[in-house]
Each structure stands twice: as C-alpha cells, then as structure tokens.
Amino acid sequence: MNLWPLLAAIVLFAAFGASAQPAPVTNSRMVPAQVQPGADAALxxxxxxxxxxxxxxxxxxxxxxxxxxxxxxxxxxxxxxxxxxxxxxxxxxxxxxxxxxxxxxxxxxxxxxxxxxxxxxxxxxxxxPRVSLPGAKAQGAGNTGSGRLAVFVKADCAPCAQRVQQLQAAGTAFDLYMVGSRQDDARIRQWATQAGIDPARVRARTITLNHDAGRWLSLGLPGDLPAVVREVNGQWQRQ
Known part of the structure; x- marks a missing residue:
C-alpha cells in the first residue's frame, strides 16, 4: 500500500491549519478623540x-x-x-x-x-512747544505767518488718498505724515504710490513723505484723518 499520498495530505492539512490560526488580538481600547473647549469660538x-x-x-x-x-x-x-x-x-x-x-x-x-x-x-x-514739524514753515514766514501745509494720513483710508490727490492736482506744496507707519519707509512709499503721488514732486521736495512719530496726537486737534493743518500765528489749525 502506497502511503505517500496519505502522508502528503496530512502534512498539507497540518500546514493549512497552522496558517489559519487567528492572529493574537491585543487587548487595546479605542479612545475617542477628545474635543477641546472651543477657544476660537469663545474668542x-x-x-x-x-x-x-x-x-x-x-x-x-x-x-x-x-x-x-x-x-x-x-x-x-x-x-x-x-x-x-x-x-x-x-x-x-x-x-x-x-x-x-x-x-x-x-x-x-x-x-x-x-x-x-x-x-x-x-x-x-x-x-x-509740543511739536515742530520739519519744513512746515514757509521761508521767511516766522512764527506769525502761514507755513506749508501738513497733511496727516493713515493706511486703508480712501478719503486720505483723495485729499492728497486734490492737493497735488492744485499744485499745493505739503508735508505728508503717515500715522501708524511703524517707522517703516516701505509702508510710506507703498502708500504714496497707491495714492498716486508724483515721484518727481517728492524728489523736488514740493511734497515730502514723513513718519508721524506721534506728531498728530501731539497737535491735539479734533476730528479724524485725513487732516490738513497749517500753522497760523503759532497755532496749528485744520484747513
């Protein structure tokens, strides 16, 4: 009697049974994600x-x-x-x-x-005196005459750009002061470009670009920006 086919079947069955054993299961517990308090929602x-x-x-x-x-x-x-x-x-x-x-x-x-x-x-x-604006006095005007205009502006202020464009179109010389410029020259240049200020007039200094550096607050004048001011008889007044 040939036993080889029977032995082969037994070995094959034993191998299949071993491979079919279920893999060990780790006793782990699924932890649901914890929801943090809505800090953003509260803000x-x-x-x-x-x-x-x-x-x-x-x-x-x-x-x-x-x-x-x-x-x-x-x-x-x-x-x-x-x-x-x-x-x-x-x-x-x-x-x-x-x-x-x-x-x-x-x-x-x-x-x-x-x-x-x-x-x-x-x-x-x-x-x-609390503030002295460079270039704000006309030559020879002294403390009693009317000097150059000082124009205070701020970023994201459409009326500020419009007022500056009106003054430039009229050929008015003025010193521009940007409130909140953070002493960043690039911010002033970018604002001036967007407002359409003529670079030739800046080079000729008929228009100057300056950081506010607290000057607007120091003037103590009421109202919001833009503000066009002039020194008259030693006092700064809105125009």
Missing amino acids: DERQAREWGLHPEEWARYRQLMQGPLGVYSPQLDPLTALGIEARSEEERRRYAELQVQAEARRVGKTLAYQRAYDAAWQRLFPGQ
Whole structure:
C-alpha cells in the first residue's frame, strides 16, 4: 500500500491549519478623540460682543474678509465691512448706527486721553512747544505767518488718498505724515504710490513723505484723518 499520498495530505492539512490560526488580538481600547473647549469660538463670541454683533454676523464678517473685500481692504473693521456688503436697507441702517455709536465711544476715549496728555505736558514741560514739524514753515514766514501745509494720513483710508490727490492736482506744496507707519519707509512709499503721488514732486521736495512719530496726537486737534493743518500765528489749525 502506497502511503505517500496519505502522508502528503496530512502534512498539507497540518500546514493549512497552522496558517489559519487567528492572529493574537491585543487587548487595546479605542479612545475617542477628545474635543477641546472651543477657544476660537469663545474668542469670536467675545469679539462679536465688543462690536455689538451677533455670532452669526461675526461669522459672516470673517467670511467676507476671506473674499475680494478682504483683498482690497484687509484692515477693514467689521461694521464697515458688513455695512458695505449689507443685504438690505435694514441691515445697512443697523451697521451704520452701530458704527456711529462705536465711533462716539472711541472719540470720547481719545479726547479723555488727550486731556490727560495735555495736563501731563504742562506739568513736565511748561511753556515748551509740543511739536515742530520739519519744513512746515514757509521761508521767511516766522512764527506769525502761514507755513506749508501738513497733511496727516493713515493706511486703508480712501478719503486720505483723495485729499492728497486734490492737493497735488492744485499744485499745493505739503508735508505728508503717515500715522501708524511703524517707522517703516516701505509702508510710506507703498502708500504714496497707491495714492498716486508724483515721484518727481517728492524728489523736488514740493511734497515730502514723513513718519508721524506721534506728531498728530501731539497737535491735539479734533476730528479724524485725513487732516490738513497749517500753522497760523503759532497755532496749528485744520484747513
């Protein structure tokens, strides 16, 4: 009797049975991902509340700033952005009223600080002039004449660029001071280019580009930017 086929079948069955043994199972437990507290959501909610907005309005502002509006005006505040992109007259009126209220609070705080600044200057430096703008006095005008115009501007301010263009078109000489320039020459040059300031007039110094370096605050004049000012009888006045 030939036993080789039987032995071969037994060996094959034993090998198959060994390979078919289930792999050992590690006694591990699946731990669900832990959800961290919504720090970003809490921040968004707080910022929305500071602007008088609902969370869904803040979310829409964030969405708007990721589109063309944010490209053209990356520093736009929430109320202006939502007002520009208002979907109804009711929305537009709401954001306008919120912005008026916000501006009133901001101006009130600014004026309160300005009064404190004025008092501090008088205590520390009585009788001394607070600011001297280079090139602001016309040659031979002295302290009693009218000097060159000083124009204070800031970034992302369409009226600032428009005012500068008007002065340039009229052939007016002026000294431009950029508020919030961070002492960065490139920021001023970029702003001047976007505002359409003629480089030839800058080279001829009929228009000068300067960092504000706190001068606007030191003048203590009311109102927002742009500001066109001139020294008259030793006092700076808006024009």
